[in-house]
Amino acid sequence: MTATVRIPTILRPAVGGDAEVEAAGSTVGEALRAVGDAHPPFASLVFERDGSLKRYLAVFVDGRDARHLRGLDTPVGPGAEILVLPAASGGAG
Amino acid sequence: MSGYDYDDLVRAARAQITEIGVPDLAARLDAPPLLVDVREPHEMATGVLPGAALVPRGALEKGIDHVAPDRDAEVVLYCTVGNRSALATLVLEQMGYTSVSSLAGGIAEWRASGLPVEMPLPGDDTARYARHLVLDEIGPEGQERLGGASVLVVGAGGLGSPAALYLAAAGVGTLTIADPDVVDVSNLQRQILHATSGIGTHKTDSAAAALARLNPGVVVRTRTVRLDASNAEEIAAGHDVVVDGTDSFPARYLLNDTALRLRIPLVHGSVLRFEGQVTVIDPYAGPCYRCVFPEPPPPGVSPSCAEAGVLGAVAGVVGSLQAVEAVKLILGAGEPLAGRLAVYDGLAGDLRVFTTARDPACPACGDPSAPPPLVDYDETCRPVRP
Numbered sequence: 001m002t003a004t005v006r007i008p009t010i011l012r013p014a015v016g017g018d019a020e021v022e023a024a025g026s027t028v029g030e031a032l033r034a035v036g037d038a039h040p041p042f043a044s045l046v047f048e049r050d051g052s053l054k055r056y057l058a059v060f061v062d063g064r065d066a067r068h069l070r071g072l073d074t075p076v077g078p079g080a081e082i083l084v085l086p087a088a089s090g091g092a093g
Numbered sequence: 094m095s096g097y098d099y100d101d102l103v104r105a106a107r108a109q110i111t112e113i114g115v116p117d118l119a120a121r122l123d124a125p126p127l128l129v130d131v132r133e134p135h136e137m138a139t140g141v142l143p144g145a146a147l148v149p150r151g152a153l154e155k156g157i158d159h160v161a162p163d164r165d166a167e168v169v170l171y172c173t174v175g176n177r178s179a180l181a182t183l184v185l186e187q188m189g190y191t192s193v194s195s196l197a198g199g200i201a202e203w204r205a206s207g208l209p210v211e212m213p214l215p216g217d218d219t220a221r222y223a224r225h226l227v228l229d230e231i232g233p234e235g236q237e238r239l240g241g242a243s244v245l246v247v248g249a250g251g252l253g254s255p256a257a258l259y260l261a262a263a264g265v266g267t268l269t270i271a272d273p274d275v276v277d278v279s280n281l282q283r284q285i286l287h288a289t290s291g292i293g294t295h296k297t298d299s300a301a302a303a304l305a306r307l308n309p310g311v312v313v314r315t316r317t318v319r320l321d322a323s324n325a326e327e328i329a330a331g332h333d334v335v336v337d338g339t340d341s342f343p344a345r346y347l348l349n350d351t352a353l354r355l356r357i358p359l360v361h362g363s364v365l366r367f368e369g370q371v372t373v374i375d376p377y378a379g380p381c382y383r384c385v386f387p388e389p390p391p392p393g394v395s396p397s398c399a400e401a402g403v404l405g406a407v408a409g410v411v412g413s414l415q416a417v418e419a420v421k422l423i424l425g426a427g428e429p430l431a432g433r434l435a436v437y438d439g440l441a442g443d444l445r446v447f448t449t450a451r452d453p454a455c456p457a458c459g460d461p462s463a464p465p466p467l468v469d470y471d472e473t474c475r476p477v478r479p
């Protein structure tokens with residue numbers, strides 16, 4: 001199964017600058033790990049040492065917050081869209 | 094050549110409708126029919142017929158119901174010379190008004206005859222809010238609600254500027270602007286509350302002056318302090334909505350916790366480069382900011398705006414979305430962005446809305462009986478120990 005992982009600007013350097021990365025996997029965790037295998041800097045931004053999701057990130061699967069579905073075990077269907085999103089602080093102060 | 098021009102249309106309308114002459118109307122000033130001024134608001138500002146309702150031509154079809162719900166009532170429309178009002182009379186006849194006429198010669202001939210006009214009262218904001226008054230979701234009642242509401246805007250910067258300007262323009266009765274900083278020339282690329290002449294002055298003072306110029310009917314309060322754990326509750330208390338236009342994670346988490354403690358809805362917005370986020374925190378009813386982002390990013394991951402830059406207009410989009418949400422909350426209109434996160438990507442030209450959810454184990458809002466303590470955080474949002 002292939003999902004599209006969307007990467008916001010500030011995480012793009014970790015995947016070579018791409019805004020979207022195709023990733024194989026049947027769960028959110030598998031898809032994100034596939035991206036991390038191809039781009040090791042991404043893995044260290046997204047995963048804690050124990051393999052859990054970093055707490056500064058929200059991950060949305062097809063528009064819904066995965067943390068409140070089944071987290072990294074949330075299944076992804078074919079063509080699913082995953083967005084990895086850190087909080088942003090800028091108020092343009 | 095076929096078709097009609099403006100003069101043809103006016104001539105045809107005047108041939109079909111009923112007109113009333115200035116002397117005839119003047120003779121009835123003791124018990125006048127319902128007078129409706131169909132000119133534009135800026136034209137009304139120099140004077141209107143005594144007791145006239147103000148419904149600009151562009152808002153006529155929607156707005157007339159508010160001032161003349163009875164289609165058999167006698168209505169006299171007027172404009173400057175009687176042309177637009179002739180066309181408008183035709184429209185009202187189509188809408189079923191049975192006793193509508195147009196003032197021949199308009200207010201120009203009225204004035205020329207030495208008859209009295211009155212200034213729209215300063216307190217009469219019918220013309221100012223004409224485009225609100227015709228909206229079903231606002232109308233006179235909603236406009237009154239806006240006038241009775243108070244909103245705290247924290248940060249008079251890139252987000253606070255458009256948010257405060259639109260809230261003042263909308264007629265929100267009381268705006269409190271909190272910001273500790275002074276205007277710097279590098280702010281002006283996006284902080285549209287401030288002008289070049291305001292460089293070096295407090296942002297709160299610069300903001301208050303700009304907002305008063307825009308809408309003198311709004312009461313603007315200023316708090317020239319940085320929000321911290323010791324003053325956040327006192328500054329926010331008593332407001333109906335808080336708009337978060339701050340520029341740091343410590344301030345954002347502190348505002349989140351303050352909103353929970355006071356149970357005041359909080360409109361969050363943030364921007365970076367070409368991207369922005371907006372959500373509404375509806376305390377204990379929807380997810381709080383910590384439910385969505387339990388922790389701020391490590392310093393290396395999240396550059397500040399100063400390091401990363403931001404397109405001024407992107408801050409304009411996000412701050413304007415925050416103003417829309419604040420107005421919706423005051424009116425109880427539409428679907429607030431509570432439990433949803435809007436993510437704007439200006440470069441992609443893309444606005445998406447994601448569903449968020451309350452975290453039952455959220456340290457801030459998980460237990461409604463134990464609101465979070467207010468503590469000052471450092472940049473990594475670890476509590477600062479004295």
Ligand SMILES: [Zn+2]
Pocket residue numbers: 380381382383384385451452455456457458459
């Ligand atoms: Zn929460």
